[in-house]
Amino acid sequence: MIARRMPDFHPEMVDGFIASSNRMTGLPEFLGIRVTNIEAGRLTAEMTVDPKLLTSFGNMHGGVLSALCDHVLGCVCYPHMEKGQWAATTEFKINLLAPVSTGAVRAHAEILSMSKQTAVVRIEMENEGRLCGSAQGTVLIQNPRPKG
Numbered sequence: 001m002i003a004r005r006m007p008d009f010h011p012e013m014v015d016g017f018i019a020s021s022n023r024m025t026g027l028p029e030f031l032g033i034r035v036t037n038i039e040a041g042r043l044t045a046e047m048t049v050d051p052k053l054l055t056s057f058g059n060m061h062g063g064v065l066s067a068l069c070d071h072v073l074g075c076v077c078y079p080h081m082e083k084g085q086w087a088a089t090t091e092f093k094i095n096l097l098a099p100v101s102t103g104a105v106r107a108h109a110e111i112l113s114m115s116k117q118t119a120v121v122r123i124e125m126e127n128e129g130r131l132c133g134s135a136q137g138t139v140l141i142q143n144p145r146p147k148g
Helices: 013-022 029-030 061-074
Strands: 034-039 042-048 088-094 104-114 116-127 131-143
Touching: 013 034, 029 061, 042 061, 061 088, 061 104, 061 116, 061 131, 104 131
Parallel strands: none
Antiparallel strands: 034 042, 042 104, 088 131, 104 116, 116 131
16 A cells, blocks of 8 residues: 555544534435544445435436535545635546445545645445445645634
């Protein structure tokens, strides 16, 4: 395995971040995304396949899987960021590899490279023991906006 240089990991943030992430409203709440594990440079999240998220053909819509990727793409960075910073997705590319119609989807995000300003993250998604999606993307690390 190739060594990766990243900003310091803040393990003291993990429990609080998981709890706050799993209380999010909006799209993560609607989709039922739950962060289940965080370690240095890695994050796992999952969501249950819900009939309301299936197409008329009975498969999960690719936009749902894309939203899951977008969510974990930024979340994996937070335990390496300074308080008040936020991650803004600038781009990602996704390959949808197998249809998803039952069970749960698990997304595994891994930081490939991270500086003080950007991060490149790889994501693999699995469903019922098989790879169903792969993605890679970039986030900008934003400093807090000045108040005033």
